[in-house]
Amino acid sequence: MMQLTTLPNGLRVASRAMPGFETVAVGLYAEAGSRHETAALNGIAHLYEHMVFKGAGGRTAREISEAIEDVGGDLNAATDREGTSFSATLLAEHLPLGLELLSDMILHPHFAADDLVREKEVVLQELGEARDTPSDIIFDELWTAAYPDQPLGRSVLGDEDSIAAITVDDLHGWRASQYRAGSLILVAAGKVDHERLVALAAERFGALPAGLIDQAEAANFAGGVRASRARADQAHLTAAFAAPCHPHPDYYPSRLFADIVGSGASCRLFQAVREERGLAYSVWASLTPYRDSGIFYAYAATSRRQAGAASELIFDVLDRASRDLSDRELERAKAQAKAGLLLSLESSWGQANYVARMLSTYDRLVEPREIVAEIDGVTLDQVRAAGARMLAGPKARATIGVPAVRAA
The missing domain is CATH 3.30.830.10 (Metalloenzyme, LuxS/M16 peptidase-like)
Incomplete structure (x- = not known):
């Protein structure tokens, strides 16, 4: 309770x-x-x-x-x-x-x-x-x-x-x-x-001063490129797109899109980049929401000589996913999201963190079943549309150890 x-x-x-x-x-x-x-x-x-x-x-x-x-x-x-x-x-x-x-x-x-x-x-x-x-x-x-x-x-x-x-x-x-x-x-x-x-x-x-802190400066996902030529054994590639904040009607469709393409060994990026082409050991994607913005991003660590091929494949996987995600992939992502939520609540620390996060996000107590219902209510069309909207917006890229001809 x-x-x-x-x-x-x-x-x-x-x-x-x-x-x-x-x-x-x-x-x-x-x-x-x-x-x-x-x-x-x-x-x-x-x-x-x-x-x-x-x-x-x-x-x-x-x-x-x-x-x-x-x-x-x-x-x-x-x-x-x-x-x-x-x-x-x-x-x-x-x-x-x-x-x-x-x-x-x-x-x-x-x-x-x-x-x-x-x-x-x-x-x-x-x-x-x-x-x-x-x-x-x-x-x-x-x-x-x-x-x-x-x-x-x-x-x-x-x-x-x-x-x-x-x-x-x-x-x-x-x-x-x-x-x-x-x-x-x-x-x-x-x-x-x-x-x-x-x-x-x-x-x-009780002695804490009353009142609220000043609001932070509004966030604007503008996008851009940062490339470090630092010598590294591997090339590190990232790409990011503007995503919905939380709460927002598009948040759960966007999060499920991110999970389908980048979470777990069955996700599209892992299967395409690592299993089918052997271009990376680490490859994944995630979505981080903030109060007024969000960021959907993908990461891979690959060899310097394969950086170009890995980068092209990642963008191809993301683009195709926004058009042809399947019901089976969505149901798997929903199962993973619900299991992740409920497993995190098996500890007192997980429960405390959950309650604080819900109060901060919704300004009220939210039972886990409400979140489960939100996840269950997401449709395949909503996920595809959310993915397409994110990919059509501004883009940011950052690389470390990528040859100059591959950094742009």
Whole structure:
């Protein structure tokens, strides 16, 4: 059973009780990610996520780790383009501790200057590791090509100059402007009593300032090309097209199109590019939705000499798919989508993440059966039409290690 209560300051508190569980997953979800940053402070959302673990509420970084691990729990966080999440998984009896740690990290971070200097070095190491991994960094290049000169097109990690520019005052400013109760969601799933959760939330998060954060700059999928000549053992190819946001009437038809062409060993790209031609080991496609935009993209890693053939085949597969997808392929994609959704809900963390995502997307609690019904209701004509619309729109491409004659 899902339940939702809104505190006087606007914080939404939701829960999903899961009979038979002895554990609880609790997460604080902030609708503030890298697309809310200025260019000068690109990377601050991610660095902020790191810094709250360095000391908060009178505890040092070590003491924070020891407090959660003393009770067998786990504390984690993640930042993406549209949000940041902080989560704790622990035995249900220790839920108050989980909320105490999360609230201290958001309301009472230390932000010591010497910690900031060290953590910037850690983030730079993370950035360097990503740049040394073409299959990771290629997607930053693709997003930059798709959304040029826009916050949505910038790296979540930032770059050397923007990271170096961030100060302690900037971190405090980010917290004050982005961590407002109306744009936060607190969710717990597992062995949880909703009324107790609400009482603990009011105690720990009642001091959060009310209000909403400013809307991020509107996204415009413009398209373009970025080609890196960096030497790599393989050529890395990506192509992207504008896709619907979520929710949007075209979202599920478009997502099912992406799944048919690029998800699993039976998908069209895997069968055509890898199984039939042997042109790539890794080849797939996916769709990522945002609040006001979406991006459908395909990826392949192939040899430098076969990059041209692989690229041509990928575009041919996509084009044919928009015209001749079959009922059998659609039914398979629906089965995979429904199974993926329901399997993700088998854990308390999966349930908490689902509830937060539905609240953020629909601004209400959505039972999984509603999503299953939406998927079941998609027709073959809708999927073909959605695919054709995406492929007819603007296109972005990014490559790494492709010979110059193949990059355009």
